[in-house]
Amino acid sequence: MSSIAIPLRSLLQNPSTIKSKHHAKQLHAQVLKTEGSSSSLMATILSIYSHLGFLHESLIIFNTFTSLPTIIAWKSIIRCYTYHGLFKDSLTCFSNMRASGKHPDHNVFPSVLKSCTGLMDFKLGESVHGCIIRLGVDADLYTGNALMNMYCKFQSMDEGFDSQRFGSGNVDLVYEKIPERKFERSLDSEMDVEKGPHPRSLKVLGKNENQLLVIGGVTPRRRKDMVYIESVKKVFDMMPCKDIVSWNTVIAGYVHNGMCEEALRTVREIGKANVMPDSFTLSSVLPIFAEYVDISRGKEIHGYTLRHGFDSDDFIASSLIDMYAKCTRVDDSLRIFHLLPQLDVISWNSIIAGCVQNGLFDEGLKLFRQMLTAKVKPSNLTFSSIMPACAHLTTLHLGKQLHGYITQNGFDKNVFIASALVDMYAKCGNIRIARSIFDKMVSPDMVSWTAMIMGYALHGHANEALLLFHKMKMENVRPNYVAFVAALTACSHGGLLDEARMLFNCMIEDYGISPGLEHYAAVADLLGRAGKLEEAYEFISKMHIRPTGSVWATLLSSCRVHKNIELAEKVGEKVFQIDPENIGAYILMSNIYSSAGRWKEAAKMRVAMKGRGMTKKPACTWIEVKNKIHAFVAGDRSHPYYDRINEALKVMMEQMERKGYVLNTDDVLHDVEVEQKRSLLCSHSERLAIAFGIISTPSGTTIRVTKNLRISPFQGWEVFLWRLLVKVVQVPAYYSKPRNTNTHTNKGVHTGKESQCKSLSPTDAALFLLNQMQLGAYS
């Protein structure tokens, strides 16, 4: 109650000393009691409420003015509307203020410009700029900064259009710059539209050639060839005095438009202008070094932040986390993350994305779970970052639960998330759901198409993949490097040599994309598999980039299939030369010798492998049963159900042989007797996993097995399983590490009641679901 002691007049003259709502209300009451309710007094009270951000109280005063509101009252209410994101109301007020004959002064424009920015109203923003120039307030620092910020946002909005396709809006108008003399009318008529029967809704859907497409109403299209970054520069250069905000704004503008060199040049000028860079400057500059993968300059900035006490700034921290992660130094990202005193959704997103992008899928999932435990509500970016982890780990149950959460919270409209879902379902072996999500997308972008095409490719549906690829081009979505990888992969899996050759040439000639290792590897693989071994050899030899060991190893495997030992030895030499640690090549050479009966040379290869300390990565197959991962390696007897699996295998094998199935022992390349080969085949990891799936699920259930190595198609085995009415889906788990064989032991089973879900908040529900995911099984 100390405020009572301070004279009322003094308080009213220094409204900034009022810090709380309670305090403001007290003053309001006191004024009404002792001083009356004159317009100017009430305007002062209004400005106090407005500065504290109390819209309701501000409006009560504003709406009780009997005479015309003073300029202070107008400015306060405009400011308060903008502060609350009520941009339309703010601009309506501005228009009404103009109509009432009041002249806006310099400190109303920052709010008005912010409202134009919030609505992405290009036309109105430029009109307001005209007004600012006409009133001669363009030299004002805050107004100049707000102008630059507005043009920066307009520019980035523009940039966004180029990479996406959009549906058509219902109205679009050609916009031409309004001559200044027409300014007043145009601004006011704009407001009439606002209030009229066709409310102005500025939901911008996108750009089409040279049109801006919007939904809901009259909206200008940007002037052709308008580059807003030029306006930013112009305003910046014209500003008579600049502060660090001005510098930061123009730098951020450059960074967002990919003008990294311009941004860095401007940063260097800051020093000359006698201004000190602050945390805003630093967090704008860091993404440049992430983009350039320039760890040394990034580290310099990191050092600067530490020396200047910015180390607990979460904006800088998330930029640093991202920068280190993009430079593949995710350990440094984690270190910074764990030192942060407080974590917001973006810090979490940055570290989760950093882990997933660097292949630390388990770590990413662990952090995601921790994020929910910390009661931080995930955003759409969280999901598009975490989903690839499910995709790469091929954990369908986890992906499905995330999908449920995503749908519940309406995140599934986001093109990033939808693409990630398509990819996840495809990688986890559920191509149908992947397709249905893809089909529901309103405007799939190139990444969405590519994910779907790659999904078909991985599932061996080559024709479907190529059909989509052509459809994508028909829809004017331009394929990039990765899209061609997907299409060529489809050809490679489908044995479509001619199509692959066509695509390969089309990529170079029509799209100007220079082929990378993946493209070369796909074509080389196809040539090899078609038996054109010499041509494949020529093709690889003539690559314009240096072939890696694995490209040659592709040909080596073709040599094995076509039993060409001479060429195999030549190719083997190449691999050993380029990549002496390539285990695959030793195994292939050993197998090539084995199948030719040259056991001694095969043994030599194995000895060479051992001599180099290399061991073959065991083939591992895993299967999800009741949300638990069960992993098997050949001959593994540690599973609790091992005896029952073995029993089931025996019964099935008998049934199969009775139906005429002949076990193919040719593929077993060990120097052992037939009976032993038979036993080796039966203890094969895939068969163990499938047998386990059959005995632990009801008849007719889809059995989805995942392998760490490339999958060879089922033969008689598959036919038999189909007869059992069990559908078997095979999923190759590229890039994922083989599971520890102990994962089937019973760890951390959740016994919570499902009904709890209903009364929980979305975050709690997700947390509850995740608790059931038994992430312990992977870590």
Next chain:
DNA sequence: TTAGGGTTAG
């Protein structure tokens, strides 16, 4: 009045 994070890659 200024700042940070995301999807596809045999």
